[in-house]
Amino acid sequence: MLRMLSLLGLGAALGCASPNASSESVSVPVTYLAPGAEPPDARAPVRTYGLETLRTGKLDHVLHGVGPMWNPREVEGYVNAFPATPPMLVRMGVNLAPTERVSFDDLVDDLRGYMQHHATRLPVLSISFRASLGNDQMRGLGADVTAGHFDTKLDQLVELVRQAGRPVFLRIAPEVNVPKIGHQPREFVKAYRYIVERFRAAGVENAIHMWSYKALRDVQPDFELWYPGDAWVDWWSIDIFYADLSHTDLRARVVDFLRDARARGKPVMLPEAAPSKLDIHDRNTWRLWFQPFFDLIRRYPVIRAFCYSNRDFREHVGLENWGDMRLEGTPMAPLWEAQLRKSIYLHAPLSPRAAAEELDQEAQNAARRAAQRARRQRGIEG
DSSP: OEEEEOOOSHHHHHTOSSTTSOGGGOEEEEEEEOTTOOSOOTTSOSEEEEHHHHHHTOOSSEEEEEEOOSSHHHHHHHHHHOTTSOOSEEEEEEEOSOOSSSOHHHHHHHHHHHHHHTTTSEEEEEEEOEEEEETTEEEEOHHHHHTTTTHHHHHHHHHHHHTTSSOEEEEESTTTTOGGGOOOHHHHHHHHHHHHHHHHHTTOOSEEEEEEEOOOSSSOOOHHHHOOOGGGOSEEEEOBOHHHHHSHHHHHHHHHHHHHHHHHTOOEEEEEEOOTTSOTTSTHHIIIIIHHHHHHHHHOTTEEEEEEEOOBGGGSTTOGGGOBOOOTTSTHHHHHHHHHTSTTEEEOOOOHHHHHHHHHHHHHHHHHHHHHHHHHHHHHHO
């Protein structure tokens, strides 16, 4: 049976209308769609995941998501390709650093539009603060954050999250320890805490704060150096690409990260996941990355959420050799959906059309099983 997280009737059902509402008042009903059942109805949930349950990650399921929203067509392509297992999470992002291409006001308007369009999904909002130096090199702007240079922009994000009407995961400084991004540990820790405290001071109850780390091949693990502290971190997160599961040292560091998170009682999200540099039209890619990816989730239950990067990286400067990771129309698609249909994964509500198709498919499967039983019985009697 599919598991779906229902966010219908957002304002009232989630109790987010008031910024001063108790954190426990935010309720996310979970509806179980069984064969012969009616489509999901948020008015009669079987159980609920409140905000504090989401914040602590004490979930019975793994939240399934997709991203990023840099090219909305790529997300829409994924959503349309898998109507029976709609993603619960949708990843998007913004950089606090000034840019000449678009105003920050326009970026925030885009984010608001994305959240409204994906009203049945929980946003995973990445907040970066880094400036490009050219040649794929960057400079971290943690000192600028703590100096208050971005307070106006942060306050815009505070209001965006407050008005979202549902829990929002804040992924602060994605892959912060990657050398080319240019962050310094001490500056980053101060900046991370500054951002969290700004949301808290504004009384934003529905923000879930997430720390982001990356396993690196040539750098020894240094979790503690970059860690803001348990009091400022709700979830840990780490990205999983092809090398992270195929390279022995990298995989070991991923596992160490997961074990450390478990020891601290912190749930883990895999916010960027894809078989980078592999050909997803090659059936061997399932064996090389997809199966190990799902095995990782199964073996380490501290992982409570992931977002697949359904993206054509050939259009991304510096990552052109990563290839086209869009699943729709590939041999991976039916295998992927078969995995997501397992009861461990939690999805957004089905559309009425998809719900009807799901029920019809269940009825066909039940009829097929009944016919097989009848044939076996006739064989026994004969």
